[in-house]
Amino acid sequence: GAVVSQHPSWVICKSGTSVKIECRSLxxxxxxxxxxRQFPKQSLMLMAxxxxxxxxxxxxxxxxxxxxxxxxxxxxxxxTVTSAHPEDSSFYICSxxxxxxxxxxxxxxxxxxx
Amino acid sequence: DAKTTQPPSMDCAEGRAANxxxxxxxxxxxxxxxxxxxxxxxxxxxxxxGLKNNETNEMASLIITEDRKSSTLILPHATLRDTAVxxxxxxxGGGNAGNMLxxxxxxxxMVKP
Numbered sequence: 001g002a003v004v005s006q007h008p009s010w011v012i013c014k015s016g017t018s019v020k021i022e023c024r025s026l027x028x029x030x031x032x033x034x035x036x037r038q039f040p041k042q043s044l045m046l047m048a049x050x051x052x053x054x055x056x057x058x059x060x061x062x063x064x065x066x067x068x069x070x071x072x073x074x075x076x077x078x079x080t081v082t083s084a085h086p087e088d089s090s091f092y093i094c095s096x097x098x099x100x101x102x103x104x105x106x107x108x109x110x111x112x113x114x
Numbered sequence: 115d116a117k118t119t120q121p122p123s124m125d126c127a128e129g130r131a132a133n134x135x136x137x138x139x140x141x142x143x144x145x146x147x148x149x150x151x152x153x154x155x156x157x158x159x160x161x162x163x164g165l166k167n168n169e170t171n172e173m174a175s176l177i178i179t180e181d182r183k184s185s186t187l188i189l190p191h192a193t194l195r196d197t198a199v200x201x202x203x204x205x206x207g208g209g210n211a212g213n214m215l216x217x218x219x220x221x222x223x224m225v226k227p
Binding site for chain 1: 150157
């Protein structure tokens with residue numbers, strides 16, 4: 001199957017700082033990528049849909065000014081958590097859709113805000 | 115996308131077949147059944163999908179009932195590494211229908227020695 005790479009795998013940051021997470025499709029072009037968040041013992045919750053060259057579409061309750069998404073190329077989408085707070089600590093997962101419309105997931109990024 | 119119902123947890127003995135059920139009674143004619151699994155602290159991994167025929171690949175078999183209202187994922191010889199949360203998802207396949215995946219609670223499969 002297609003490979004989606006997320007970086008970093010884990011990050012610890014101080015409250016008030018910003019953190020950028022990268023999601024790359026390594027062997028295919030992805031016009032659409034999805035960002036999910038997963039809290040402990042819970043399921044994945046969709047945060048936003050990222051479309052190459054256009055603004056992301058955010059799910060209800062997700063602050064677009066706090067979770068900045070950039071999808072500037074067909075192989076890279078970034079999620080920046082701005083002014084992070086401890087409640088933003090979570091497992092962030094990206095997914096990229098290939099030209100057959102199948103979704104492949106990154107390995108996830110564990111963010112801890114201290 | 116149609117909603118799915120799965121048991122929250124199941125146990126299986128190592129080497130035995132693991133049969134994970136999923137109910138999707140409101141599935142539409144153009145919706146596929148997808149299965150993913152998530153091993154602890156990793157991203158979801160695609161397993162298999164089908165529309166109405168039974169499917170088999172190197173990982174698992176998918177049995178879909180004739181009325182398509184339920185399905186069963188079968189891991190023929192479960193190993194300890196198959197311990198994970200298994201998600202059954204129904205969604206429109208192909209085309210450009212949005213296609214973000216909506217995850218329910220899944221089934222936490224524990225394979226025991």
